[in-house]
Amino acid sequence: MDKQxxxxxxxxxxxxxxxxxxxxxxxxxxxxxxxxxxxxxxNKK
Numbered sequence: 661m662d663k664q665x666x667x668x669x670x671x672x673x674x675x676x677x678x679x680x681x682x683x684x685x686x687x688x689x690x691x692x693x694x695x696x697x698x699x700x701x702x703n704k705k
Contacts, residue, residue, distance in 0.1 A: 668697035 670678070678695050685693040 664701050665698040666701065668699045670697055 674697075678697060682693050682695050685695075
């Protein structure tokens with residue numbers, strides 16, 4: 661099976677939560693953290 665990924669379709673509220681988590685993790689680690697959300701699609705052959 662081949663696995664393909666596309667960017668997840670997130671609501672404004674979801675995006676805000678991701679941004680808040682990026683900010684919190686960046687502060688805790690002392691370096692910039694960027695999160696990327698994907699949806700997984702499995703192509704069966």
